[in-house]
Amino acid sequence: MNKISGVRRVVGAVLIKxxxxxxxxxxxxxxxxxxxxxxxxxxxxxxxxxxxxxxVAGGLIWLATMFSLVVIVQRSFAIDTSDGALDLxxxxxxxLSAVFLGKAIxxxxxxxxxxxxxxxxxxxxxxxxxxxxxxxxxxxxVIFATTGLGFVGTLYGGLTAGAKGRETLLPLLLLPVMAPxxxxxxxxxxxxxxxxxxVTSEGWAWVGLLAVFAAVFGLGGTLAFxxxxxx
Amino acid sequence: MSQVSPRLAITxxxxxxxxxxxxxxxxxxxxxWVVVSGLFLTPQDVVQGDAVRIMYIHVPSAWxxxxxxxxxxxxxxxxxxxxxxxxxxxxVAGASGEVGVLFVAITLVTGSLWGxxxxxxxxxxxxxxxxxxxxxxxxxxxxxVRQLEGSIEQRARRSAVIALLAVLEIPLVHFSVVFWRSLHxxxxxxxxxxxxxxxxxxxxxxxxxxxxxxxVFVWLVVHRQRTMLLGDLADQQGLDTAILAxxxxxxxx
Numbered sequence: 001m002n003k004i005s006g007v008r009r010v011v012g013a014v015l016i017k018x019x020x021x022x023x024x025x026x027x028x029x030x031x032x033x034x035x036x037x038x039x040x041x042x043x044x045x046x047x048x049x050x051x052x053x054x055x056v057a058g059g060l061i062w063l064a065t066m067f068s069l070v071v072i073v074q075r076s077f078a079i080d081t082s083d084g085a086l087d088l089x090x091x092x093x094x095x096l097s098a099v100f101l102g103k104a105i106x107x108x109x110x111x112x113x114x115x116x117x118x119x120x121x122x123x124x125x126x127x128x129x130x131x132x133x134x135x136x137x138x139x140x141x142v143i144f145a146t147t148g149l150g151f152v153g154t155l156y157g158g159l160t161a162g163a164k165g166r167e168t169l170l171p172l173l174l175l176p177v178m179a180p181x182x183x184x185x186x187x188x189x190x191x192x193x194x195x196x197x198x199v200t201s202e203g204w205a206w207v208g209l210l211a212v213f214a215a216v217f218g219l220g221g222t223l224a225f226x227x228x229x230x231x
Numbered sequence: 232m233s234q235v236s237p238r239l240a241i242t243x244x245x246x247x248x249x250x251x252x253x254x255x256x257x258x259x260x261x262x263x264w265v266v267v268s269g270l271f272l273t274p275q276d277v278v279q280g281d282a283v284r285i286m287y288i289h290v291p292s293a294w295x296x297x298x299x300x301x302x303x304x305x306x307x308x309x310x311x312x313x314x315x316x317x318x319x320x321x322x323v324a325g326a327s328g329e330v331g332v333l334f335v336a337i338t339l340v341t342g343s344l345w346g347x348x349x350x351x352x353x354x355x356x357x358x359x360x361x362x363x364x365x366x367x368x369x370x371x372x373x374x375x376v377r378q379l380e381g382s383i384e385q386r387a388r389r390s391a392v393i394a395l396l397a398v399l400e401i402p403l404v405h406f407s408v409v410f411w412r413s414l415h416x417x418x419x420x421x422x423x424x425x426x427x428x429x430x431x432x433x434x435x436x437x438x439x440x441x442x443x444x445x446x447v448f449v450w451l452v453v454h455r456q457r458t459m460l461l462g463d464l465a466d467q468q469g470l471d472t473a474i475l476a477x478x479x480x481x482x483x484x
Contacts, residue, residue: 155396159376159389159392159393160379163379163380163381164379164380165379169372169375169376169379172368172371172372172375173372173375173376173393176365176368176369176372176400176404177369177396177400179365179404179407180403180404180406180407183407183408183410183411184407187411205410206410209406209407209410212403213403216399216403217399220396220399224392224395224396227311227388227392228388228389228392
């Protein structure tokens with residue numbers, strides 16, 4: 001019982017710490033959100049066709065999310081390692097699984113905000129449409145996909161934290177791992193938007209896959225984060 | 232662990248032993264047979280013509296690629312679970328990973344060549360192809376993690392965790408790609424899993440190829456893990472020499 005409440009306290013403290021850093025520095029708001037919006041605009045320049053944009057809007061939202069995720073993760077761990085904050089947490093004897101969960105939840109919350117903006121941008125720029133049932137599917141998909149991305153981003157961010165050349169190594173490791181999320185979240189979002197004649201009910205199976213991914217990497221990350229950091 | 236007397240490193244002049252020499256000779260004999268039989272003795276395929284001969288390299292290299300991946304994962308698990316964290320497991324995992332990358336590359340190249348002749352395209356988004364491509368990228372990431380700076384123990388721990396995470400990742404990638412293609416592509420131009428009716432010699436040559444490639448794989452992994460040991464010893468010895476030189480400076484002053 002004591003251990004559980006201790007873990008909960010550490011998760012809460014790390015979560016609040018990460019969110020507080022964001023509130024004070026406003027990097028996600030002032031830099032990552034505009035960066036993600038810019039990606040959406042650049043896609044429109046590159047594809048240059050309203051029908052094509054409507055058809056591929058789901059994929060573009062998730063690609064923009066993943067590129068932004070790499071930026072957010074790198075920054076989050078750069079802060080933790082630059083002043084040896086991560087080492088201090090280790091020295092303090094804190095349960096590193098709890099640190100993992102705290103950071104993953106903070107990352108998931110930032111990604112949720114990012115995705116709300118990206119979906120709004122898709123409505124404005126790509127003229128996608130969504131039904132009431134499609135909206136429920138979209139919200140569920142975003143929640144599970146960002147949770148999975150939060151776990152996997154934190155895990156690989158921890159692995160490359162403090163390593164030389166992490167800027168180039170992180171995308172190389174992270175993008176292949178995120179491929180199932182890209183496929184599943186894109187298909188579910190397309191089903192929600194009805195892109196290319198997709199039916200909304202087709203999307204729920206993909207949400208199931210997103211949930212499995214989140215569960216697998218949530219568990220894997222909780223077990224592996226400690227050994228990765230603890231050296 | 233990796234602490235072996237520096238004198239041992241000096242006396243080692245190569246990575247070969249009687250076992251690896253016998254293995255090497257066997258591999259050469261079997262591979263020569265595969266080349267001769269594959270190119271000259273086996274008949275053409277009724278549909279694919281001479282293109283079917285690529286199969287004698289493609290199938291065994293794909294087999295070895297997956298075996299290498301499993302060896303890396305199992306050796307990594309042993310490293311994590313063993314109480315002494317023996318570096319031998321780490322070196323076998325790393326050597327198998329490197330050889331695996333080579334064989335996945337051979338698989339992809341030979342598969343593309345076969346696809347160009349048979350399907351008219353170098354690449355199709357077939358689940359098996361896509362999973363193999365992801366395996367390739369994942370392996371490259373694994374090797375990149377092994378190159379990160381740090382102690383030998385750090386290298387072992389990081390890469391072991393990455394290897395085990397890949398065991399989670401690859402089935403998820405495969406399943407999602409199978410699911411994706413099953414929804415969007417009911418039938419391919421030519422079924423990539425199409426059964427090829429083989430005569431006895433073709434089957435025997437293919438089987439010989441699998442045996443030959445397995446021998447080459449074991450030979451490469453044994454040698455590579457020994458060169459890794461020598462590399463680790465050289466690093467250690469360099470450090471010992473530097474420390475000794477500093478100590479001698481202190482004595483001579």
